[in-house]
Amino acid sequence: MSDSAPWLVVGLGNPGPAYAGHRHNVGFLVADELASRAGVRFGAPRGMRSDVAETRLTASGIGGVGADAAKVILVKPRTFMNDSGAAVRKLAAFHKVPPDHVIAIHDELDLEPGQLRLKVGGGDNGHNGLRSLRSHLGTGDFARVRFGIGRPPGRMSVHDWVLSDFPVRDRTDLALEVDRAAGAVEILINEGLAQAQNRYNS
Template identity: 35%
Template sequence: MFVILGIGNPGKKYDGTRHNIGFIAMDYMSAKYGIKINKIKHKSLIGEGNIAGEKVLLVKPQTFVNLSGEALREICSYYKVPAENVIVIHDDVSLPCGRLRIRKKGSDGGHNGIKSIIYQLASDEFTRIKIGVGAPPENYDLPDWVLGRFSKEEVSHLSKLVDCVVEEVVPEIIRSGAESAMNNYNGKVF
């Protein structure tokens, strides 16, 4: 079994924000694979289904970004899923908007949601799919930037990127592992 978690903040107020690109990807995945994310369990909205011949849990934590690890720890413990079978999709301000980077393990890179997950799982060995949302302009507050909405131009790039993540990257990670997906997609620009 794989747990695929999109990082984001719950509530209409945060719909379409940079920090919620993980939730946006989960919604695309839900539609693509017919997996309804509608069960409330373990501080999350969860959907169960299959992708690439494997059982998956699609997860949208309802804990807010900075506490994403609390929800994931409960899920991994309950379903007995090792960190190696976790795929986390999240925003990354260090990548230009529309750029994709996959990592098999590593540091939190300054992302509080990833920091929470590493702390709660006591492991950094989970796959991350980082979606570039660009750095804030000079003299722009980082929290305001990540809680801001995308421009029409950004939406165009990100729509193609999220399609690729849902239709190609996630199935490849499940079938062939993160390294295969890293070789084929890292640095790709949309």
């Protein structure tokens, strides 16, 4: 990995309050948690089509300062999910971030709720946000934090499932899972993929 490059941590989701609580928006929730930990707020840089918050990460955590601090750019694209890559490509070019310093946080149908998996590379498994990132970055070789949401019950369509809110009874568990995913991002940047997988892959 290109050690001196900044990290682009991309929460995938759809913009606007109508989508805020949807399963498809877990990436936004994790990005918000990281910003909260760092004590930074999202702004909308001119021409970037994203909400962006910049911070630094040290061994002591996100928002830290020191000689070992890595620059971290938290991103919530303002495009819809299926065009996320266009926003990410602009930011990556502007900040000179190579694909191996991009981390995408996304909902994952093939993992049960409460499961988390980290990996680098692979296909998009029907996920429009990942497909867009691969297309615009020209590679799939970026890190993914896969946040389990499970498959829809009965005959419910995948589309309806991902664009529906988490039930109220699951909100406490959801907060814990968002916290875990944010921790996984920090370990991934600080200690590398293998360490993050050992600690968080469930």
